[in-house]
Amino acid sequence: MSILVQKFGGSSTGTAARREQVVQHILEAKASGHECVAVVSAMGRGGDPYATDSLLQLVGPENNQMPARETDLLMSCGEIIAAVVLTGHLLKAGHRARAFTGGQAGMITDGAHGNARIVEVKPERIKQALRLGFIPVVAGFQGETIDGDVTTLGRGSGDTSAVALGIALGADMVEIYTDVDGILTADPRVEPNARRLDTVTYREIVEMAHLGAKVIHPRAIEIAMEGHMPLRIRATGSTSLGTLVQDGLGGSVEIKSDRLVTGIAHVCDMVQVQLEAGDSFQASDLALLVFQSLAQAGISLDMIYVSPQRIAFIMEQRWAENARALLADFPVEVHVQPNVAKVSAVGAGMRGVPGVMAQVVAALQRAGVSILQTTDSHANISCLVNEADVEVAVQALHCQFALGQER
Numbered sequence: 508m509s510i511l512v513q514k515f516g517g518s519s520t521g522t523a524a525r526r527e528q529v530v531q532h533i534l535e536a537k538a539s540g541h542e543c544v545a546v547v548s549a550m551g552r553g554g555d556p557y558a559t560d561s562l563l564q565l566v567g568p569e570n571n572q573m574p575a576r577e578t579d580l581l582m583s584c585g586e587i588i589a590a591v592v593l594t595g596h597l598l599k600a601g602h603r604a605r606a607f608t609g610g611q612a613g614m615i616t617d618g619a620h621g622n623a624r625i626v627e628v629k630p631e632r633i634k635q636a637l638r639l640g641f642i643p644v645v646a647g648f649q650g651e652t653i654d655g656d657v658t659t660l661g662r663g664s665g666d667t668s669a670v671a672l673g674i675a676l677g678a679d680m681v682e683i684y685t686d687v688d689g690i691l692t693a694d695p696r697v698e699p700n701a702r703r704l705d706t707v708t709y710r711e712i713v714e715m716a717h718l719g720a721k722v723i724h725p726r727a728i729e730i731a732m733e734g735h736m737p738l739r740i741r742a743t744g745s746t747s748l749g750t751l752v753q754d755g756l757g758g759s760v761e762i763k764s765d766r767l768v769t770g771i772a773h774v775c776d777m778v779q780v781q782l783e784a785g786d787s788f789q790a791s792d793l794a795l796l797v798f799q800s801l802a803q804a805g806i807s808l809d810m811i812y813v814s815p816q817r818i819a820f821i822m823e824q825r826w827a828e829n830a831r832a833l834l835a836d837f838p839v840e841v842h843v844q845p846n847v848a849k850v851s852a853v854g855a856g857m858r859g860v861p862g863v864m865a866q867v868v869a870a871l872q873r874a875g876v877s878i879l880q881t882t883d884s885h886a887n888i889s890c891l892v893n894e895a896d897v898e899v900a901v902q903a904l905h906c907q908f909a910l911g912q913e914r
């Protein structure tokens with residue numbers, strides 16, 4: 508029999524009405540002949556009572572004294588509660604269901620609390636539950652070390668749990684249910700003309716996910732790509748089939764070759780740091796010391812630029828204060844620019860195609876958006892802009908590459 512893993516995000520588990528829709532999706536899949544495994548995220552978002560952020564509030568703001576091990580234990584509760592509550596809905600509807608923590612479902616991780624990586628999945632208990640006719644409901648976003656310590660996999664990584672479990676179970680497909688009808692050409696909260704992409708390759712989407720399209724976690728796509736696991740991203744409560752993600756090798760659905768620009772991604776709450784190398788300091792020596800110091804503090808950098816005169820990079824806002832203190836030790840001028848955002852045109856098909864950068868610059872210039880810094884790879888061009896310009900910048904690029912038009 509074919510196994511289907513269905514992952515339901517926080518927006519899908521947040522209210523009783525939504526959870527009833529979740530039950531319907533599970534029952535419909537069962538009725539069409541699948542064995543179903545549900546993977547859930549904590550119920551709701553932000554200040555909702557059992558959402559991850561609310562649990563964190565119980566022990567105080569970020570950077571508190573709570574050790575990472577205990578913070579993980581606390582955060583893991585949100586998904587466990589969601590798994591039990593959804594199990595309750597299924598039982599009430601007259602179905603056999605059983606809730607599992609990540610550890611009980613066999614998700615073994617390394618010990619990097621807060622950002623653990625799955626090292627192995629031992630799905631025997633889930634297989635057994637399926638054999639006995641239960642619908643397993645698994646807490647996503649969490650695992651256990653071999654010593655039995657509870658870990659979490661990083662924000663948004665319930666998707667990763669679902670894909671890893673799907674591969675371990677030999678599932679036919681992993682479905683990611685969320686509050687949007689698939690992967691769109693841009694975040695619909697920022698670009699109302701964003702269109703759904705019906706089929707995409709892993710290559711196209713892994714890039715978009717890394718560059719901020721939070722509809723799916725990048726690690727989930729990477730694991731799916733390695734395991735050739737097809738994914739479907741779709742909206743809870745809708746019959747639309749959303750977006751199918753698989754590799755371009757064909758299969759049951761024909762996939763067009765990668766597009767020049769697949770979509771526009773953006774990420775806010777970034778800070779730009781620039782250091783001017785003075786006479787007393789060669790930029791290369793300075794760069795080494797700066798990067799070592801920030802690395803030791805666990806601060807990860809992006810959009811890194813080094814020239815003989817200048818070093819520039821960006822980081823998440825939450826690291827800024829710490830970084831500022833560390834950089835104060837260097838006898839050079841340090842400029843910290845808060846409230847910047849990275850906007851990226853993404854497309855695996857832009858490799859080697861001339862003129863994409865010219866189009867990006869033209870579109871932003873026409874829209875009156877200043878470019879503070881750029882980086883690019885074979886599959887994206889990213890521009891740093893002021894956060895106040897994000898919407899205009901995303902819309903300008905979306906329009907430039909005609910992403911709102913039917914293709």
Ligand code: ADP
Pocket residue numbers: 515516517518519548663684685686687689690691692693694695696719720721722723770
């Ligand atoms: P969940 O709680 O279900 O995991 P997320 O908040 O993680 O949901 O992801 C869904 C959100 O991702 C959407 O509400 C949407 O605003 C955002 N998003 C960002 N970029 C995109 C995109 N390219 N396509 C669709 N949604 C996107």
Ligand code: MG
Pocket residue numbers: 516663666721722723724
């Ligand atoms: Mg998510």
